[in-house]
Each structure stands twice: as structure tokens, then as C-alpha cells.
Amino acid sequence: MDFAFTDEQELLRSQARSFLAERRSLEAVAEREGSFEPGSWQELAELGWTGVSVSEEEGGAGLGFLEEAVIFEELGRVLYPGPYFSTIALALPALAGHAALLQRVAAGELTATLAHAEAAGPRRLADTGGLATEARQDGAAWTLAGEKVLVPDLGSAGTVVVTARSGGGVGLWSVEGGAREPVETMDSTRPYGVLRLDGAPASLLVEPGSGEEALAQIRTRALAALALEAVGVGEAANALAIEHASSREQFGRAIGVYQAVSHSVVDGYVGVELARSLAYWAAWCVAEGDEQAAVAAAAAKAHAAEAAVAACERSIQVHGGIGFTWEHVLHRLYKRAQWIQAFEGFAPVLRREVASALLDVSEEESTELVQQETPVQQEVA
Amino acid sequence: MNLRDTPDEAAFRGELRAWLQDNLPEELRAHRGGAGRFEELGRAWSRKLYDAGYVGLTWPREYGGAGAPYSHQAIFLEELARSEAPQHIGVIGLGMAGPTIIAHGTDEQKSAHLQRILSAEEIWCQGFSEPEAGSDLASLKTRAELDGDAFVVNGQKVWSSFAHIADFCLLLTRTDADPAKHRGLTYLLVDMRSAGVEVRPLRQITGEGEFNEIFFTDVRVPRANVLGEVGSGWGVAMTTLLHERGTLGFALTAALEVAVRKLIALAKERRVDEGLRERVAREWIELQALRYTNYRALTKLMQTGVPGPEGSIAKLHWSESNQRLTKLALEILDTEAQLLDGGGHGEGYWQFQQLRSRGNTIEAGTSEILRNIVAERVLGLPRSR
Ligand SMILES: Cc1cc2nc3c(=O)[nH]c(=O)nc-3n(C[C@H](O)[C@H](O)[C@H](O)COP(=O)(O)OP(=O)(O)OC[C@H]3O[C@@H](n4cnc5c(N)ncnc54)[C@H](O)[C@@H]3O)c2cc1C
Numbered sequence: 001m002d003f004a005f006t007d008e009q010e011l012l013r014s015q016a017r018s019f020l021a022e023r024r025s026l027e028a029v030a031e032r033e034g035s036f037e038p039g040s041w042q043e044l045a046e047l048g049w050t051g052v053s054v055s056e057e058e059g060g061a062g063l064g065f066l067e068e069a070v071i072f073e074e075l076g077r078v079l080y081p082g083p084y085f086s087t088i089a090l091a092l093p094a095l096a097g098h099a100a101l102l103q104r105v106a107a108g109e110l111t112a113t114l115a116h117a118e119a120a121g122p123r124r125l126a127d128t129g130g131l132a133t134e135a136r137q138d139g140a141a142w143t144l145a146g147e148k149v150l151v152p153d154l155g156s157a158g159t160v161v162v163t164a165r166s167g168g169g170v171g172l173w174s175v176e177g178g179a180r181e182p183v184e185t186m187d188s189t190r191p192y193g194v195l196r197l198d199g200a201p202a203s204l205l206v207e208p209g210s211g212e213e214a215l216a217q218i219r220t221r222a223l224a225a226l227a228l229e230a231v232g233v234g235e236a237a238n239a240l241a242i243e244h245a246s247s248r249e250q251f252g253r254a255i256g257v258y259q260a261v262s263h264s265v266v267d268g269y270v271g272v273e274l275a276r277s278l279a280y281w282a283a284w285c286v287a288e289g290d291e292q293a294a295v296a297a298a299a300a301k302a303h304a305a306e307a308a309v310a311a312c313e314r315s316i317q318v319h320g321g322i323g324f325t326w327e328h329v330l331h332r333l334y335k336r337a338q339w340i341q342a343f344e345g346f347a348p349v350l351r352r353e354v355a356s357a358l359l360d361v362s363e364e365e366s367t368e369l370v371q372q373e374t375p376v377q378q379e380v381a
Numbered sequence: 382m383n384l385r386d387t388p389d390e391a392a393f394r395g396e397l398r399a400w401l402q403d404n405l406p407e408e409l410r411a412h413r414g415g416a417g418r419f420e421e422l423g424r425a426w427s428r429k430l431y432d433a434g435y436v437g438l439t440w441p442r443e444y445g446g447a448g449a450p451y452s453h454q455a456i457f458l459e460e461l462a463r464s465e466a467p468q469h470i471g472v473i474g475l476g477m478a479g480p481t482i483i484a485h486g487t488d489e490q491k492s493a494h495l496q497r498i499l500s501a502e503e504i505w506c507q508g509f510s511e512p513e514a515g516s517d518l519a520s521l522k523t524r525a526e527l528d529g530d531a532f533v534v535n536g537q538k539v540w541s542s543f544a545h546i547a548d549f550c551l552l553l554t555r556t557d558a559d560p561a562k563h564r565g566l567t568y569l570l571v572d573m574r575s576a577g578v579e580v581r582p583l584r585q586i587t588g589e590g591e592f593n594e595i596f597f598t599d600v601r602v603p604r605a606n607v608l609g610e611v612g613s614g615w616g617v618a619m620t621t622l623l624h625e626r627g628t629l630g631f632a633l634t635a636a637l638e639v640a641v642r643k644l645i646a647l648a649k650e651r652r653v654d655e656g657l658r659e660r661v662a663r664e665w666i667e668l669q670a671l672r673y674t675n676y677r678a679l680t681k682l683m684q685t686g687v688p689g690p691e692g693s694i695a696k697l698h699w700s701e702s703n704q705r706l707t708k709l710a711l712e713i714l715d716t717e718a719q720l721l722d723g724g725g726h727g728e729g730y731w732q733f734q735q736l737r738s739r740g741n742t743i744e745a746g747t748s749e750i751l752r753n754i755v756a757e758r759v760l761g762l763p764r765s766r
Contacts, residue, residue, distance in 0.1 A: 001385070001386060001390060001452050001455075001676060001679070001680070002383045002384075002680055003382060003673065003676040003677050003679070004382060004680045004681070005382060066382060242760050242761070242762065245763075246761070246763060254762075254763040256756070256763045257762075257763050258765075259749070259753070262752070262753070262762050262765065263752045263756070265756065265760060265762065266752045266755045267752075269759070269760060270694050270697060270698060270755070273674065273691070274670035274671070274674055274698060276677075277669075277676070278669060278670050278673060280382070281384065281669065281673045284384055296669075299665075299666040299669060302666065303666055303670060351659045351662040351666070352655065352658065352662070354666065355659055355661060355662035356658075358645055358665055359645065359648060359649055359661065363646070366649075367642060370638060370641055370645065370665065371459075371463065372384075372669065372672060
């Protein structure tokens, strides 16, 4: 049992933290009103962050989700407004086996996102019922027709991974064309868009019939990634609260001496630390392909999103009037926390899913989940 | 990062499981302690654990321990709870007296007590709290005055768990009326059979007795029983409390795990509605948050030898989770929640657990005091006092 990042992973974290503090700080993001600066993507690529889990042959670092986990958390702390989550968590898994696309992602030449939700169809990755976007084959060529909503970072995505239905079932295609319409979101660092496809040329990524399985994997990674981001967001909000409670004076003393203030800050901190434990557990499960990955990711995202939102709310309260202003960065953290909360379902929705994994199964299966039965670690030869 | 057992850990777990299967007496399974023949049974059970080498796993070998890594202790507590075996009866001796004596004791004190703590020949209690000194422990008044080669102790302690069965007491006394209250405290190891010691059991809100008042009237404690230096009792007491909260995490996770498993069984049996199902899932998530926070703490402890701030977090989180969980169980029992036979649910198990849980946010430092500690020592917020 060893629940710590390796020295190399910790090094990656400290490099990421100092790079971001210098080049992409929270304050700098706020100055640009949370808008994406396309040049920043190349900087991330040069650091190797866009190819962390891409194999070395395909121009990546050949590492795994635990290294990506470090980046997700650190980018969350500074609210990086680029399409890292969309490209790496949502789209990248669908590109597996497509070397040319992977190479371009790793090199920082291609950003991507995933378009699944439909206005009158499915809203969550967990659901494909009523999926109406159609894929048509003409010889070797595919075209897609339909309308996708709630597409994260659509405006900046180079390519869009689209779910659609063909005779063979649900599959995934990539599309570069189509009409894109931006949609304003509360969190301006991660806008949504609407994608209209009217016979747009498409390349097949995941065979019709295998789409649900691919979506399930993407979903687990995405939930874990969001849990990690939420930990970063929550920690940033807590740090601001601690600082303010230590420096702001009222009635002749730092407000942090008043327990109504300090205990609230402690509760924010405790919530995020517990969320951190769950998020790292989920990250490990994803990295290992553990059979509990899906439920761990759902649990972690449910808990971490709530913890981040609560930390932001406590921090706003501790700041008083200044915390309620547009100038202060807190509202941006708060809005990202709420973006995370809404994606793929608020905590109660995810907890109902967890309930089903616990209650609609045999006693042995639920006991395994409760006790976190740990199969023996294989000796490395 | 690797959350699985290492081959060595798995082997230890496997042996322990088999041992428990063969050796746990049926009458002790799911025994909740307290009343009746428990002391006799508990001492015998503890002795059995000791003879099998499962007590003092992390203690150094020279003091009768196994010198094993902390992960073995974590596995031991997990498996013990899973088989619903009672803990070693000397929880205070093992968790507090032993580590404090190892840290501050003389050679004589070590050889007099350590082995006997492990074997349950000596049961210990903790005499810290007083009627007028609880959270503000340093304001305690129990006096110890030097008279020849002994300290003469007069005063009263309260809420002392296991004092009614204890052989020895970790007693924090005042030897100097120094106005700076943290100074002038002296830590004594007191034989509970000394003349002038009187224990009066107190009944708790569960109806059972677990803690006691202890009255000291002219009790003579040999000078050789001072732990640490005269006047340095506060520092020694801090060692005790560090261990109380530090090693607690695993026992807490193990206990909560059992409660969550039973909660799930109850929810399945009662076919609860969607709202209650979601709340059951929440308790499972909170359990895993506690478990993995402990694992993070354990890893840090094994790497650095110093416990991190996770100990206080674990205690805070566990106590509040346990309170919420046990209330949820009663809500699932619905209109039968008052029935002490549990409406067929094991002799008032949930009623007992729910009432007992109210003590969780008071014992071993109240939640308010723990929040003060986290605020000041972990977050560096300005001191409130
Ligand atoms: C089941 C159980 C077992 C116990 N076993 C033992 C034992 O074996 N040995 C032993 O010595 N003691 C034991 N205790 C005692 C326990 O440590 C004390 O009850 C605890 O420290 C609180 O002290 P008190 O009861 O005097 O309450 P008080 O200190 O009077 O506290 C009353 C209330 O005021 C709050 N409060 C006090 N000071 C502050 C502050 N500065 N800021 C904010 N809030 C504050 C507290 O949080 C609490 O809510 C046990 C208690 C219980 C419930």
C-alpha cells in the first residue's frame, strides 16, 4: 500500500505550479476576463502536457493518467481557460488507434472536444437513448447529420468527436466542419457551443455498436478529471480564505480569531482534503483500469464538486463585500466549481448511480465495494 | 502509488483472517462491550491475540512488539472489525500509555509495564479530564505534593473510560500552583489499587457504563512513578494526545466500514426509496473519503515517521459521519425506530449505535477544539486565545 505520487510525479507538479504561477496565474486569467489565449496551448504542448498519455511512438511521453491527474489539478487551481479537459479527458480516448490524430494532439497542433448531448435526446454520456444524430456511409466516406448541444470548448476545438447512430448502432466520428454557434455560460473559462451538422464529412473513430462502451470509458476518465480539477479549484478558494482571515482586521483583531470565521475556513479545508483523497483514488483506478473505476470516479466527482462549491461559498462569505465583486477572482473559481458540478450531473444524480452499484447487487459485490478489497499486488519480475 | 496490498501485506492479511476464523469465540462476535462478563472474556481474548503475536505490531521488538510497518497495524484493525471481533481490551494502554512510556519512560517503567500492557495483564485508564477542566485541560486542579519519596495526590477526575476495570491510570496532576498553567503539571503512573483511590461508575446515555469518576484521597504515588520530569507533564500529555488522535484513524475507518456494511444490508432489506438510497450512497462515499485520507496519512507516516494533519481531519470527519449514518439507519427503521428489539434488527443495535455516536464529537477532543487545532496548527490562522 502506497498512496503517494512518485518523486517524478511530484516534480511534474512543482514544475507545473511554478510555470503556471509565472505565465498563467489566476490573476492573469481574470485580467483577460477568462478568455482563452490560443498561444498558451503551444506552451502547454512544449511542456509535454498535451501528450502525457500518448505513446512515445506517437510523439507523446507514454505516461498515464496519474501524470495527467497532476496537470488537471494544477490547471484547476489557476482556472486555465484552454480546452485541456475537452481535449485530453473527453476527446483523446476516442482517438486511440488513430496515430495521425494522436501525433497532432501531442504536438499541440490539434485541440478537440466531444459532442454528445442533444436537445431532444441524451444529456449525459451515460445515456444514448434517443440519440438522433445520423451517420451515413457512402463507399468509404461518412457524413453526419444532426444537432449537438452542450459541447464544451466548441469554439476553440480543432476537431470534434461526435456520437451518432448508424445501422450498426452508436459509434464515434470526428468532424472538422459543421456550423458552430457559441453559447454563453456562467463560467466564461469553459464555454459551451451548439454544433449543427448537415451532411458534414466525417471520419470513423469508433465502430458503430462500440460507441456505448467507448462513452463509458470516456465518462469515467472525465469524471475523475473533473474531481481533480475541483480539488484544485477548492484549494485555491481555501487559500484565499486563509489569507484574508489572517490579514483582515475588524474590532481590532484579525477576523480569523473569531471561530465563526475560522471554523468555516476549517470546514472548507477538510472538505477539499477529503475530496482530494477520493479524487486520487479515482485517478489511480483509472490509471490501473481497476474494475471499480466507474463508481470511484462518480463518487469522487460528486464529492469534490460539492466540496469545491462549498469552499468557494465559504471563501466569499469570509471575504465580505470584496468577495462579492467582479474584480475579485473568487467568483471565477465559484463559477468553475459550478460548471464542474453541472457536467454529467449534480451530486445527487451521481449518488443515485452509486446507490445502484451498492444496493442492486449481491452481498459479495457490495461488500467488495464497502471494504475496498484489494487484490494482491503483482510482484514485478 | 499502489493501493493494493503488497505480497507481504497480503500474506499478513491472509494469515490473520484464517487465524480469526479459527480463534474468535462465537460469544464475542459482535459483542459491544461494556456490561456483564465482558472484562473476563475481553482479557482472555486479548491474551489470545497477544500469544498469536498480533498485539503491539508497530512497537519496537525490544519492548515486546513485532517491529512491523504501520500498514500491518492498519490491516489488523480492518480485519478485526470485519470479523466483528472486539478490540484488545487495553485500548488506552496500547494506544496511549504504551507509546507515552516508550517516549518518556525510564528503563524501570518500561520493563514494569510495556510487556504487561501488550498481554492485557495491565489495563489502563486515562485520568485527564476533571469537572472543571475539560477542553481547557491545563486548568486542572488535582494536586500532587511531594512527601519524602512519594507524591500525595488529592482531587477528582471524571469521564475516565475503563477506570472501573483498570489496573493503572495515566494521571495528570498539578505539582506547582504556577500561574502559567501549562507549567507545574506532572504526569504520574498510578496503581489503581493504591489506598485512597475510589472509582464511581457513571451511566451513559446508552444506559451502559463505560466511563467513571475517580476520587483521589491522600493517595501515595512513589516518586519513581513520575513519567518524564516533575513539572513537564504538559509536554508528556501532548505525546499521549498525539497518539490518541494519530493511531485512531484506522480504528475509526474499520468501525465505520462495519456500520456502512450493516446500513447497506438494512437498506436492501427494507427496500428504501430513491431519496434514502441516495443518502446511503453518500455514507459509502464518506467512508471511502475517510479510508483514503487515512491511507494518505499512513503513507506519509511510513515515509517520514511523522503523522500529518490528517489525524485531526479523520477524527472530525468520522465522528460527524457516524452521527449522520446512525440517524439515517433509524430513519430507515421508520416507525419501528423506537423498538429496542430493533423490529427484528439485532437487539437494539442501531439505537445503541445512534446514542453512542453523540459521544464521538466530545471524546478525544471535541469537534470545536479539533477545529481550533486545525485552524491554528494546520492552516496557520491567528490564535483565538
Ligand atoms: C465517551 C467519552 C469518553 C471519555 N473518556 C475519557 C477518558 O478516558 N479520560 C479523560 O480524561 N477524559 C475522557 N473523556 C472526556 C473528554 O475528553 C471531555 O469530555 C472533553 O475534552 C470535553 O470536556 P468537557 O466535557 O469538560 O466539556 P467542556 O470543555 O466544558 O466543553 C463544553 C462545550 O464547550 C465547547 N468549548 C469549550 N472550549 C471551547 C473553545 N475554546 N472554543 C470553542 N468551543 C469550546 C466544547 O466544544 C463543548 O461543546 C471522555 C468523554 C466521553 C464523551
